[in-house]
Amino acid sequence: MNIHVVNRSLQVGSIRILSISSSSMLLVGDTQSIVNSSIFDTPPESVIVGPLVPIAPEAPVGTR
Amino acid sequence: MKNQFKMKPRRSYVGVVRVVSVGLSSIVKVGDTGELKPSAKIFAVQRQVPVFQTAEGDLSHFPTFSREIPLPVPNTRWVMHTQNEAEIEVGQINIIGVSASSIVHIGSVENVKAESRTKHIRQFVTQ
Numbered sequence: 001m002n003i004h005v006v007n008r009s010l011q012v013g014s015i016r017i018l019s020i021s022s023s024s025m026l027l028v029g030d031t032q033s034i035v036n037s038s039i040f041d042t043p044p045e046s047v048i049v050g051p052l053v054p055i056a057p058e059a060p061v062g063t064r
Numbered sequence: 065m066k067n068q069f070k071m072k073p074r075r076s077y078v079g080v081v082r083v084v085s086v087g088l089s090s091i092v093k094v095g096d097t098g099e100l101k102p103s104a105k106i107f108a109v110q111r112q113v114p115v116f117q118t119a120e121g122d123l124s125h126f127p128t129f130s131r132e133i134p135l136p137v138p139n140t141r142w143v144m145h146t147q148n149e150a151e152i153e154v155g156q157i158n159i160i161g162v163s164a165s166s167i168v169h170i171g172s173v174e175n176v177k178a179e180s181r182t183k184h185i186r187q188f189v190t191q
Contacts, residue, residue, distance in 0.1 A: 001140050001141065001142040001143070002142070002143055002144075002145070003142060003143070003144040003145070004144075004145045004146075004147070005144060005145070005146045005147065006146075006147045006149065007074065007146065007147065007148045007149060007150065008149050008150055009149075009150045010074075010150060010151075010152050010153065011153045011154075012153070012154045012155065013154075013155045013156070014154075014155050014156040014157075014158070015154060015156065015157045015158070015159075016158045016159075017157075017158070017159045017160070018159075018160050018161070019159075019160060019161040019162070019163065020090075020159065020161070020162045020163070020166045020167075020168065021161070021162075021163045021164045021166055022104045022106060022163075022164045022165070022166065022180040022182065023102035023103055023104040023164065023165040023166060023167075023178040023179060023180045024166050024167075024178070024180075025100070025102065025166065025167045025168075025169060025176065025178060026157075026159070026167075026168045026169065027167075027169045027173065027176075028076045028078060028152060028154055028157070028169070028170045028171070029073065029074070029076045029096075029152060029169065029170065029171045029172035029173065030073035030074050030148075030152075030172040031073075031172060031173050031174065031175075031176060032174045032175055033174075033175050033176070034175075034176040034177075034178070035135060035176065035177045035178070036176075036178045036179075037133040037135070037178070037179050037180075038179070038180045038181070038182075039128055039133065039180070039181045039182065040182045040184070041126070041128040041181075041182065041183045041184070042183070042184040042185070046183070046184060046185045046186065047185075047186050047188070048185065048186070048187045048188065049188045049190060050188075050189070050190055051189065051190065051191070052111075052113060052115055052187075052189045054117050054119065054120045055109055055120055055121065055185060055187065056107070056120060056121055056122045056123070056125040056126065057117075057119055057120055057122065058119045058120065058121070058122040059122070060119070
């Protein structure tokens with residue numbers, strides 16, 4: 001497949017952004033390739049009801 | 065790495081850039097770049113009681129942060145020819161927050177591979 005792009009005038013007056021977060025990007029320029037991947041993991045078992053226990057406790061120093 | 069741009073990228077002209085806060089491994093860059101690989105691993109715990117222990121949140125417990133993310137493979141061969149007849153012009157950029165490995169980039173970049181992994185847990189505490 002052949003794609004022919006002719007870029008003529010590209011002028012933007014103003015860009016107003018509240019926040020850019022978690023490896024997002026504002027790019028003012030050209031690029032060859034962009035690959036974005038994202039995982040958001042909040043399964044049912046991510047609701048924990050019970051006594052206060054530390055979550056994903058780190059191994060005590062020196063035991064790893 | 066050889067310059068991969070098939071054709072010369074355009075220049076970007078920006079009048080004003082205002083950014084209030086740049087945090088948590090974020091970048092504001094003016095200029096050209098070869099490759100950007102921003103990555104954010106976020107472990108968010110909403111806990112019913114304000115109790116914080118330091119030895120928590122070892123991400124190796126969760127496959128979320130280690131498993132490989134499958135990337136789409138383009139199934140058609142393609143060739144792109146670009147003809148630039150003007151540069152890129154932006155008057156003003158106003159941003160309040162840039163956070164968690166994010167990037168504001170004025171100028172061209174050849175390749176970007178951005179990754180964000182978030183695990184969210186809600187913890188209700190019963191006696």
